[in-house]
Amino acid sequence: MIERTLIIVKPDGVRRNLTEEIIRRYEDAGLKVVKRKTLKADANLLRQHYSAHVQKPFYKGLENFMSSGSVVAVVLEGDDAVARVRKITGATDPSKAEKGTVRGDMGIDSLEKADKEGRAIENLVHASGTIEEADKEIKLWFG
Ligand code: UDP
Numbered sequence: 568m569i570e571r572t573l574i575i576v577k578p579d580g581v582r583r584n585l586t587e588e589i590i591r592r593y594e595d596a597g598l599k600v601v602k603r604k605t606l607k608a609d610a611n612l613l614r615q616h617y618s619a620h621v622q623k624p625f626y627k628g629l630e631n632f633m634s635s636g637s638v639v640a641v642v643l644e645g646d647d648a649v650a651r652v653r654k655i656t657g658a659t660d661p662s663k664a665e666k667g668t669v670r671g672d673m674g675i676d677s678l679e680k681a682d683k684e685g686r687a688i689e690n691l692v693h694a695s696g697t698i699e700e701a702d703k704e705i706k707l708w709f710g
């Protein structure tokens with residue numbers, strides 16, 4: 568089924584000049600960029616985006632990280648897009664993410680290091696987890 572999903576190149580990806588390389592990974596897999604914008608996310612947007620995480624101990628660090636610089640939000644479209652984009656993105660902890668994934672190949676952080684330093688895991692890119700999340704997140708970021 569043709570689906571749409573959201574990725575967000577996080578501030579670490581933008582700062583490291585990896586935005587185009589990251590987006591190209593998804594395009595190389597046959598996904599199409601249908602919308603794209605660069606912005607600075609504020610606390611209100613992030614609280615809605617990460618509503619499932621606001622009560623968690625890492626949330627404040629996550630909000631600080633995600634608002635620390637520009638992000639690039641991208642809507643991708645293609646067959647089975649939600650699951651395929653998650654697969655290309657890789658596991659949350661870059662030190663555990665499979666080779667061949669964005670986080671596994673380009674990520675330089677780990678959960679262990681982030682926890683020790685009391686901050687969020689810097690893992691380059693967000694990708695919607697389910698079709699329902701994707702619908703909600705695309706509306707939130709692109710209205
Ligand atoms: N995160 C974190 N510490 C944790 C778990 C998550 O800093 O222990 C951050 C990390 O940046 C992650 C985001 O919160 O990408 C959202 O967490 P989730 O479990 O939804 O991971 P994702 O879906 O991004 O792989």
Ligand code: MG
Pocket residue numbers: 696
């Ligand atoms: Mg998630």
